[in-house]
């Protein structure tokens with residue numbers, strides 16, 4: 001039979017509660033209330049299938065990811081895809097337009113805009129800076145400085161394409177859509193050519209490993225395909241790329257999730 005001490009050791013090694021620096025105290029559940037009594041507010045109690053109740057205490061270890069943004073996919077779609085595909089979880093703080101315009105949040109944001117991204121006590125703004133941070137954190141930035149430089153270049157190229165799309169959506173949707181769709185192939189061709197030069201399009205946008213810019217490109221391509229369902233038809237490599245990206249297990253389940261499907265693409269209902 002496993003002794004109490006053995007259980008304790010297993011739990012201390014393997015069951016350390018995420019987000020807390022250490023287990024301060026451990027004791028058996030009160031058989032009557034099945035609870036640990038009188039827990040000071042800085043402590044947390046959790047159940048464990050073994051029947052033990054654990055108390056965690058100490059300074060909270062700030063390791064969680066928090067995305068603060070409006071209720072849209074928008075500029076957070078790519079970082080959410082990256083996190084989901086990398087097996088990460090995160091918390092969403094959804095800000096309504098009323099809260100944004102009347103509350104104090106805007107004045108606390110470095111550039112007066114969202115998204116805000118928290119990685120523990122690191123607070124970031126600017127969606128591409130956030131993607132780059134996650135790229136470094138999860139080794140999604142190529143294998144060396146040369147790769148990183150090219151990935152940065154591609155990220156700026158995707159940003160240009162994203163900005164054209166965002167400008168259309170928010171400033172000129174009705175009048176500009178037809179012309180936008182006419183010009184779209186000339187931008188998409190640039191990425192088709194980049195793919196062609198990289199393993200004849202059988203890999204990622206750069207190199208043979210996924211990088212943070214793949215999530216951003218994939219996100220923009222999905223949006224463009226929503227806008228013009230036939231836009232990728234003349235680009236076999238981009239079409240294959242989208243197919244490969246969306247069949248990655250982590251991405252597939254994210255794209256099929258209620259959170260993704262129910263979140264509007266943009267803030268004004270246009271897509």
Ligand code: GTS
Nearest residue numbers: 074075112113114115125126127128267
């Ligand atoms: N360059 C910034 C980024 O990439 O994060 C742009 C951020 C931005 O434009 N944020 C908009 C915003 O905060 C929301 S959205 O366009 O991303 O949906 N708007 C509110 C405001 O008060 O400016």
